[in-house]
Amino acid sequence: MVDILHRIGVEGSTPEDVYDALTTLDGLTGWWTEQTTGDPGLDGVTEFRFERGGFDMKVVEAVPGRRVLWEVVGGEAEWIGTKIHWDLRQEGPWTVVLFKHEGWREPSEFMHHCSTKWASFLFSLKDFVQNGKGAPAPNDFRIDDWD
Amino acid sequence: MVDILHRIGVEGSTPEDVYDALTTLDGLTGWWTEQTTGDPGLDGVTEFRFERGGFDMKVVEAVPGRRVLWEVVGGEAEWIGTKIHWDLRQEGPWTVVLFKHEGWREPSEFMHHCSTKWASFLFSLKDFVQNGKGAPAPNDFRIDDWD
Numbered sequence: 644m645v646d647i648l649h650r651i652g653v654e655g656s657t658p659e660d661v662y663d664a665l666t667t668l669d670g671l672t673g674w675w676t677e678q679t680t681g682d683p684g685l686d687g688v689t690e691f692r693f694e695r696g697g698f699d700m701k702v703v704e705a706v707p708g709r710r711v712l713w714e715v716v717g718g719e720a721e722w723i724g725t726k727i728h729w730d731l732r733q734e735g736p737w738t739v740v741l742f743k744h745e746g747w748r749e750p751s752e753f754m755h756h757c758s759t760k761w762a763s764f765l766f767s768l769k770d771f772v773q774n775g776k777g778a779p780a781p782n783d784f785r786i787d788d789w790d
Numbered sequence: 791m792v793d794i795l796h797r798i799g800v801e802g803s804t805p806e807d808v809y810d811a812l813t814t815l816d817g818l819t820g821w822w823t824e825q826t827t828g829d830p831g832l833d834g835v836t837e838f839r840f841e842r843g844g845f846d847m848k849v850v851e852a853v854p855g856r857r858v859l860w861e862v863v864g865g866e867a868e869w870i871g872t873k874i875h876w877d878l879r880q881e882g883p884w885t886v887v888l889f890k891h892e893g894w895r896e897p898s899e900f901m902h903h904c905s906t907k908w909a910s911f912l913f914s915l916k917d918f919v920q921n922g923k924g925a926p927a928p929n930d931f932r933i934d935d936w937d
Contacts, residue, residue: 646792649909650902652934737935741902755797755888762796762909766933786913787799788884 647744647758651765653772656738658708658731660772665711665729666702674768674777688716693780695790698722721753738772740765759786794891794905798912800919803885805855805878807919812858812876813849821915821924835863840927842937845869868900885919887912906933 653661664670671679671689678692685705691698699717703726704710711729715722725746732739742765747754763784771777778784800808811817818826818836825839832852838845846864850873851857858876862869872893879886889912894901910931918924925931 645795646897647905648792648794648897648902649906650899650934651906652936654935734935739934741899743902750793750795752797752888755795755890758794758905759796759798759909759912762906763913765906766910766931769933784913786916787797787886788801788881789799 645747645750645754647742647747647754647761649740649742649762649765651740651742651769652734652737653740653769654737656772658733658738661729661731661738661740661768662708662711664768664772666705670771672779674771674779675764676780676783678780690717693790700727719753721747721751740768756787756789760790792894792897792901794889794894794901794908796887796889796909796912798887798889798916799881799884800887800916801884803919805880805885808876808878808885808887808915809855809858811915811919813852817918819926821918821926822911823927823930825927837864840937847874866900868894868898887915903934903936907937 664674666683668679668683671683676691676693679689681687681689683689683702685702688699688701697718698715700713701716703714704712709731713727715725725744728743730741763786767777811821813830815826815830818830823838823840826836828834828836830836830849832849835846835848844865845862847860848863850861851859856878860874862872872891875890877888910933914924
């Protein structure tokens with residue numbers, strides 16, 4: 644099992660601000676993909692759609708201002724059953740976000756791609772919370788020939 | 791042992807263009823850090839310096855247009871002995887870059903940070919080769935409270 648790990652800081656924000664961006668449709672459509680539907684609260688399932696397919700996430704944990712955990716219940720075969728952890732804490736004027744996409748079966752080329760694409764969406768999340776404007780799909784940053 | 795994995799595509803370039811950006815001082819100062827000295831050719835050691843410290847890399851493999859492998863021989867304790875793989879190939883108008891920073895002893899918070907920071911420098915490398923202008927330190931993208 645191999646994991647994708649990331650860390651960003653969102654300046655001038657609180658963990659509650661980032662938590663809202665992860666647990667509401669207004670937040671998720673502002674930084675990940677404009678085509679987001681469903682229920683992003685605890686025990687809900689959210690459908691994220693992109694030009695080439697998408698993912699369904701079940702919200703397994705949601706602790707306000709602290710932590711969100713998604714389990715992938717639909718989408719790309721390599722993602723099914725993997726988990727996405729969001730851990731939030733305050734460090735002075737920054738909200739520190741520790742991100743882990745856990746449970747990949749092998750370090751495939753698609754996993755390399757997803758690691759970098761997650762970084763670009765984390766920068767979008769940072770911009771969305773800091774400045775009110777992210778770069779959600781379909782206007783996301785193109786990192787390679789795949790998307 | 792855990793690894794950092796990434797994949798970027800550099801549009802309108804050849805693997806030789808990216809190889810040059812990885813194996814010359816003009817290239818490395820254009821996307822990673824302006825304070826780069828030493829010998830980035832095979833068997834050479836290159837010193838990369840940042841506001842807070844830096845890294846010395848030995849070039850262990852260098853196959854023109856195909857592959858570069860660095861071993862970290864100086865710098866942060868967590869980096870010493872780790873290896874950084876760059877694998878290049880052409881896919882139509884794209885050069886695909888597979889990146890692996892291999893051999894971390896544990897998935898520390900610093901490793902989370904470095905994974906995301908590498909993504910930001912890979913975007914800088916992409917811009918440098920595509921458009922002639924990267925964002926090397928000290929004008930790099932600030933990802934969090936650490937740098």
